[in-house]
Amino acid sequence: MPETILDIKSLRKIYKDGTPALNGISLTINKGEIVAVIGPSGAGKSTFLRSLNRLVEPTSGEIWFRGQNMLKLKKKELRWARREIGMIFQHFHLIKRVSVVQNVLHGKLGYMSAIKGGLGWYSQSDTKEAIAILERVGLEQELMKRADELSGGQQQRVGLARALAQRPSLLLADEPIASLDPSSSERVMEYLSTFSREEGMTTIVNLHQFDMAAAYADRIIAINNGEVVFDGAPDKLQKQEVKQIYV
Amino acid sequence: MPIHPIYSAATSPSDNAMLFNKYKKAKKAVLWNRALLGVFLFFILLWAWIGTSFQIAELFTGFANIVAFLVNDFLPPDPGAVASMAGPILDTLFMSYAGVALSVGISFFLGVLAAKNLSFHPLCAFLSRSFIAFIRSVPAIVWGILLVAAIGLGPMAGTIALGLSGVGILGKAYADLLEEIDESQLEAVRAAGASWFQVFGQAVWPQFKSGFVTWSLYKMDLNIREAAMLGVVGAGGIGYALESSISLFQYKEAASGIVMIFFLIVIVEFATAKLRERII
Amino acid sequence: MNLDEWKKQKRRTTFFLFITLFLFLVISLAQLGVAPGKLLDSGERIQSMLNSMVPPDVHEPSGVLEAAIESLQIAIMGTFWGVILSLILAVFGAKNLAPHWTISYIVKGFAVLVRAVPALIWALLFIAAVGLGAVPGILALAVNSTGMLIKVYAEAIEEVEKGYIEAITATGASKFQLVMQGILPLITPIFITWSIFRFDINIRYASVLGVVGAGGIGWELVRASQTMAYNEMLGITIVIFAIVLFAEWVTRFLQKWIEKSNVRAFQSNSN
Ligand SMILES: Nc1ncnc2c1ncn2[C@@H]1O[C@H](COP(=O)(O)OP(=O)(O)O)[C@@H](O)[C@H]1O
Numbered sequence: 001m002p003e004t005i006l007d008i009k010s011l012r013k014i015y016k017d018g019t020p021a022l023n024g025i026s027l028t029i030n031k032g033e034i035v036a037v038i039g040p041s042g043a044g045k046s047t048f049l050r051s052l053n054r055l056v057e058p059t060s061g062e063i064w065f066r067g068q069n070m071l072k073l074k075k076k077e078l079r080w081a082r083r084e085i086g087m088i089f090q091h092f093h094l095i096k097r098v099s100v101v102q103n104v105l106h107g108k109l110g111y112m113s114a115i116k117g118g119l120g121w122y123s124q125s126d127t128k129e130a131i132a133i134l135e136r137v138g139l140e141q142e143l144m145k146r147a148d149e150l151s152g153g154q155q156q157r158v159g160l161a162r163a164l165a166q167r168p169s170l171l172l173a174d175e176p177i178a179s180l181d182p183s184s185s186e187r188v189m190e191y192l193s194t195f196s197r198e199e200g201m202t203t204i205v206n207l208h209q210f211d212m213a214a215a216y217a218d219r220i221i222a223i224n225n226g227e228v229v230f231d232g233a234p235d236k237l238q239k240q241e242v243k244q245i246y247v
Numbered sequence: 248m249p250i251h252p253i254y255s256a257a258t259s260p261s262d263n264a265m266l267f268n269k270y271k272k273a274k275k276a277v278l279w280n281r282a283l284l285g286v287f288l289f290f291i292l293l294w295a296w297i298g299t300s301f302q303i304a305e306l307f308t309g310f311a312n313i314v315a316f317l318v319n320d321f322l323p324p325d326p327g328a329v330a331s332m333a334g335p336i337l338d339t340l341f342m343s344y345a346g347v348a349l350s351v352g353i354s355f356f357l358g359v360l361a362a363k364n365l366s367f368h369p370l371c372a373f374l375s376r377s378f379i380a381f382i383r384s385v386p387a388i389v390w391g392i393l394l395v396a397a398i399g400l401g402p403m404a405g406t407i408a409l410g411l412s413g414v415g416i417l418g419k420a421y422a423d424l425l426e427e428i429d430e431s432q433l434e435a436v437r438a439a440g441a442s443w444f445q446v447f448g449q450a451v452w453p454q455f456k457s458g459f460v461t462w463s464l465y466k467m468d469l470n471i472r473e474a475a476m477l478g479v480v481g482a483g484g485i486g487y488a489l490e491s492s493i494s495l496f497q498y499k500e501a502a503s504g505i506v507m508i509f510f511l512i513v514i515v516e517f518a519t520a521k522l523r524e525r526i527i
Numbered sequence: 528m529n530l531d532e533w534k535k536q537k538r539r540t541t542f543f544l545f546i547t548l549f550l551f552l553v554i555s556l557a558q559l560g561v562a563p564g565k566l567l568d569s570g571e572r573i574q575s576m577l578n579s580m581v582p583p584d585v586h587e588p589s590g591v592l593e594a595a596i597e598s599l600q601i602a603i604m605g606t607f608w609g610v611i612l613s614l615i616l617a618v619f620g621a622k623n624l625a626p627h628w629t630i631s632y633i634v635k636g637f638a639v640l641v642r643a644v645p646a647l648i649w650a651l652l653f654i655a656a657v658g659l660g661a662v663p664g665i666l667a668l669a670v671n672s673t674g675m676l677i678k679v680y681a682e683a684i685e686e687v688e689k690g691y692i693e694a695i696t697a698t699g700a701s702k703f704q705l706v707m708q709g710i711l712p713l714i715t716p717i718f719i720t721w722s723i724f725r726f727d728i729n730i731r732y733a734s735v736l737g738v739v740g741a742g743g744i745g746w747e748l749v750r751a752s753q754t755m756a757y758n759e760m761l762g763i764t765i766v767i768f769a770i771v772l773f774a775e776w777v778t779r780f781l782q783k784w785i786e787k788s789n790v791r792a793f794q795s796n797s798n
């Protein structure tokens with residue numbers, strides 16, 4: 001019996017302007033799974049992912065993560081839960097003009113006291129760990145560069161390193177390769193899947209490209225109009241079904 | 248939590264240690280630079296702090312006092328004072344407007360002379376720039392005091408002071424705008440044998456117009472505030488009435504004056520914004 | 528309406544606009560009693576004033592120097608507190624960070640009100656509230672600065688893309704940590720430019736605050752004008768001119784230093 005890490009029950013989101021983005025999504029996700037969420041643009045993929053760590057406040061439903069309902073958490077409890085959920089973004093969103101190492105250390109903020117974190121007094125062991133992670137993603141030559149001086153592919157690897165610095169049990173990736181060239185894309189996906197398997201980390205990744213999803217994911221969830229229209233192993237998804245999902 | 252290779256340097260501890268030291272060294276260099284700047288600023292601040300014998304407590308008592316003072320002594324504003332303040336407030340408006348007209352005229356002339364691409368001679372440009380810079384470095388209030396001494400109390404001193412302070416701002420702005428003008432168009436019109444005035448009208452004005460209008464109207468906005476201050480030194484307008492109310496402890500009267508300045512500023516800013524839309 | 532008519536109409540409105548602007552100028556001049564004749568009347572007075580102005584002089588050089596230094600110090604302290612207060616308030620004034628949108632409106636409304644009261648009037652008010660001296664000058668400049676700085680800082684924060692805020696929030700960082708580690712580095716250039724600009728403005732104000740008794744060199748100028756010591760007036764004006772130039776030079780130097788220290792720091796370790 002695989003261990004469940006996420007149990008999502010009839011999750012809904014209606015934006016303030018009345019746009020219904022999620023229309024009752026129920027899913028369970030197991031520990032260590034690599035899940036690709038696919039679907040056309042505007043389907044609700046980003047809304048779904050952001051609901052999980054409450055960057056978007058869902059309208060109703062339940063999200064059970066490590067025995068707690070995320071939607072019931074108070075401010076501080078939410079911050080504690082968020083440290084265990086790493087996230088990477090399409091446009092990286094590294095802090096400009098700040099060094100690569102420091103950007104990775106931002107992943108440690110949730111574990112630090114307000115003052116130490118605010119003033120950027122990172123401990124020696126945290127710094128060594130951040131460097132070790134950067135070594136793993138092949139950026140040991142760029143430690144002191146400003147984050148905005150790196151190429152897109154390198155920036156996304158820093159983004160990944162920042163998320164890994166949180167030591168997350170769940171990793172969310174919102175279109176992590178949509179603004180990268182093919183070889184950088186492959187490299188990022190390679191790191192993502194390797195780390196997930198090594199760490200037993202659960203990974204949910206929004207993807208545009210079906211072939212990427214099929215190549216790296218254990219499971220594919222297709223969303224359209226805020227509803228799950230397919231959920232299963234990549235090889236179960238027929239070519240023609242894929243076509244239907246994207247119309 | 249089991250420590251996995253991602254997080255430990257287990258793969259190559261020596262590499263990690265080396266990188267860490269390298270990072271620390273580099274970081275130190277950055278921190279040194281910042282620290283040097285920080286220390287410099289810190290000592291400047293310390294010097295000012297001691298020199299003014301400022302005390303942190305005064306920050307709190309000062310703000311507490313002013314809030315108490317404003318609430319107790321100023322509120323509510325005395326509506327009876329509106330009538331007696333109306334004259335000075337209008338004077339403030341007239342002074343600001345006449346002042347801006349004066350500075351637009353002088354600045355236009357000086358700005359053209361100061362712009363290297365339009366001026367008659369580089370020396371001429373240099374002299375004009377220096378003159379503008381000189382006027383700019385003397386605050387409007389100082390001009391006010393000098394002019395009150397020269398031509399006596401009243402709005403005329405204030406108007407000329409505003410006109411001069413405007414030359415400092417607008418003269419520089421115009422000259423900068425004119426220097427940024429696209430040269431190729433100038434050349435084209437010049438090559439066609441146009442006179443200086445034709446060049447100005449055909450090639451310069453279309454590019455200069457929007458900046459000219461924006462800056463001139465901006466100075467009009469600024470003038471209301473400056474005019475309100477000039478009165479304090481006797482150069483006419485609402486500032487004079489305010490100062491006398493305050494020195495006579497008629498705070499509620501002063502309060503209505505301040506409210507009226509506020510409305511004047513809002514109205515003028517609205518009007519200049521509309522005017523700008525209309526003209527550009 | 529065809530194009531020709533439209534152009535004609537536009538020309539007509541422009542014409543009326545200029546007529547109105549011109550008439551208003553005439554009215555203004557008439558109301559103020561400004562007339563070239565008047566200026567000529569005081570010609571003699573100006574003549575004698577100009578004569579007695581040269582050579583410029585300062586009566587008590589040490590006193591004037593002290594007052595000049597005090598002006599500089601008031602400007603520094605006023606800018607310092609203005610920047611600190613504005614930074615704190617701007618966090619609450621920026622829509623994307625404010626705990627609630629009403630708080631953002633309250634803070635921005637406060638800034639608008641503060642801006643509406645000119646610096647010298649603030650000085651008068653603070654003198655009435657806390658007495659004469661440098662302290663009311665400092666407080667007046669600090670408050671007057673917040674009117675401008677809250678607005679520009681808050682706008683700078685509002686321009687920070689939502690994604691950056693999300694990225695730091697997602698790590699479990701607190702609001703304070705978000706501001707310090709995420710927002711501040713992003714707005715640093717704007718922050719530095721405007722703070723220095725404000726210092727330039729404050730220098731000018733600090734040199735005249737003394738006019739109402741709020742410390743600094745302004746008082747010396749008023750004293751000289753009251754005793755009709757015109758040569759001293761010119762001398763003190765030159766000192767004020769020098770302070771402003773000096774401050775401009777220092778701020779330019781600082782700006783270059785900050786830029787250079789950033790570039791150099793990152794250059795020295797990319798190898
Ligand atoms: N902040 C927002 N306010 C209103 N509507 C939004 C907002 N964000 C997304 N939406 C809408 O919600 C729907 C789902 O969007 P999104 O989750 O971004 O889809 P995807 O990531 O699959 O492209 C779309 O119709 C989109 O227009």
Ligand SMILES: [Mg+2]
Nearest residue numbers: 045046047175
């Ligand atoms: Mg999306």
